[in-house]
Amino acid sequence: MHVIIFSWEYPPRVVGQLAEYVRLLAAELVKNRVDVHVVTYHDFLTGAVEEPDGVKVFRVANPVRTHVGILTWALTLNQEVERAAASIYYQVGKQVALVDVHDWHFIPAAVTLKNAFGLPFAYSVESLEDHRAPPANTPYSMSIKSIEWLGFYEAQRVCVKSEWMRDEIVRIHAVPKGKITVVKPKANSWIRDILAMYKSMAGGAGKN
Template identity: 30%
Template sequence: MRVLMVSWEFPPVVVGGLGRHVHALSRELVAAGHEVVVLSRAPTGTDAGTHPTADVTVDGVRVLRVAEDPPELEFAADLVAWTLAMGHAMLRHALTALLPGWRPDVVHAHDWLVAHPSIALADALGVPLVATVHATEAGRHSGWLPGPLNRQVHSTEWWLAQRADEIITCSGAMRAEVAALHDLDPGAVHVVHNGIDPRRWRARSAAPAPAAGGPRIVFFGRLEYEKGVQDLIAALPGIRRRHRGTRLLVAGTGTQREMLGERVARHRVKGAVRFLGHLPDGELTALLRAADAVVLPSRYEPFGIVALEAAAVGATLVASTAGGLGELVRDGETGLGFAPGDVPGIADAVDRALADPAAARRRARAARARLRTDFSWPVIAAQTARIYAGAVPGGPRELPRPKIPTGNLFATHPPVLPGAPS
C-alpha cells in the first residue's frame, strides 16, 4: 500500500514518544514492502531561510519536512494559531510538491495537531483516514478542561476522532478513554501497542558493580505533573527509612523542574536526589543498568514507552497502574505496581523490589522476554497494515461542535474498560 503519514514530530524533531513511534512504524512498514511518505515539519522557531522545506529519504521512508511560513507565531504563546499555520504549510506543500506525482491509498494522522491537513487531504483524495490518538487533553488534566485552550484542543480531538474512518489507540485504557470522551463505540477502536527495538538499548559493557552507600532508584522521562515524580519524591523518606542511603536519580527535562525542586526541599531529601537533565542514549542505558529499581509513578500515562525501554535494558520495574502502564507492567510478573498517586503504595512497592533482588531479576527477565512478542515493530506494523487494508473511505463529513460539560469529563463520561461492568 501507499501510506501518507502526517505527524508534527519526526526525528530529528522529537518532542515526546510520538516522533519515535512514527519513525519506527514507517520504517517497519517499508521493510514489509509498503511505500510510506511522512509529511512533517521543520524545528519550531525556524523559517524557510534557516530550514527550507526538505524532501529526503530516511531508512527507506520518504520524508517531506515542511518549513515554517513567515508569520511570527510562537508555539507556547500562540498554540492554536501556530498549529493552524503548520497545517496550512503541510497541506500546501503536499498539494504542490507531493501529490501531483504520487497518490496515497490511505492517510494516517497522528494526534490532533495534524487534524486539519489530514482531514483535508483525505477528503480531497477520497481515501480512508486512519487516526492514532496518542493522548487526550482531558486525560492530561485528570478529566478537566479548565480553560479555552483546553476546550479548543479537546474539540479538535473530537473532530478528528469523529471524522476518521478507523481509530487506533496504544492501549486498552486509552481505547476506553477515547471512546468515552469522543462519543465512539469502544468496539470500533483498535488497540495497537507502541513498540521498541531492543537492539537500541543493548548494553556495550559489563553490568555495573553494585554501588556503595545504598540503593539507587531512577526515574526517567518528561518532568511534567502527570508523570508523578512529585509522588515519588514524597515517598522517598519512607523508602530511606527502610533502605538506608537510598538515592533518587531523575533523568529528563520539563516544565515542572522548579516545582520538583521545591518538593525535594519540602520533604527534606535534598542530599538524596539528583536531577541529571537530558541524557544521551548511551548514558541513559548505563544509568538504567546501574539502577536497583526504575520507578515510573505516572498519574496519567496513555502507554508508557519508558517501561519498554527500561525492560529492554533489564531493569527492575516499579510502576503505577495508570493507563497503559498497568498493561505493560504486570504486578508480580514483569514488575511491581501501585495505584496512581498512592505515596505509601510507592514506598511499599519499592521496598518489595529492593528487599528481594532475586525475585526482581526474575521479573526483569520476564519483562524483557515479552518485548519479542507483544511489542516488536514487525508485529505492530503488520497489525497497522491490516487496519489500512480494511479501512473504507467515509468521505467528507460536516460535523457540529461537541457539547463540552463544564465539570469533570471523566465524571460525566467515565471510561469503561472492555469487559468491565458498565
C-alpha cells in the same frame, strides 16, 4: 501501497515519545514494502528528503513566525502540511491509500484531504488533551478537544495503543467502540496489526 503519515514530531525533532514511535513505524512499514511518506514539522530543515531507512520525509515550516499560542501555530502550519500532502498525492498519480495522522495537530489537514480527495485517514492517538492538561476545561484545552473530536468524527479508524486508551476515548468523546482498533506497540504482531488496519481502510477508499 502509498501511505502518508502526519506527525508533529519526527527525528531529529523530538518532543516526546511520539517521534521515536513514528520513526520506527515508518521504518517497519518500508520493510513491509509500503511506500511511506512522512509529513512533519521542522523549524529550518524544510523540503523533501530520503532518509537512510527508505522513508521519504517532507519537513515543512510555518510561514507565520509569530504566534499567540500552540493553536494558531498548529492551525496555520496545517496549510503547509496540506501543500506537502497534495504534492505527494499528485506525484504518485493520486494513488495514496490513506493518511495516518498522529495526535491532533494535523487533524485539520487530514480532514480537508478526506473531503477533497476522498482519502481516508486513521487517527492514531498517542495522548489526549484530557490527560495532558486535566481537567481540560480552559478555553485552550476545549478548543484542542474540539479538534480531537473532529478527528474522531471524520476518521475512518481510530488507532490506540491500549485498551485503557480505547475506553478513555469512548468515555470522553463518545466514540463508538467498534471504530477503535487497539494495536499494542510491544506486541510481536505490532506491524502486522498496523498493516491489517491499513488494508481494511484502503479497500473502502473513494477515489477522484
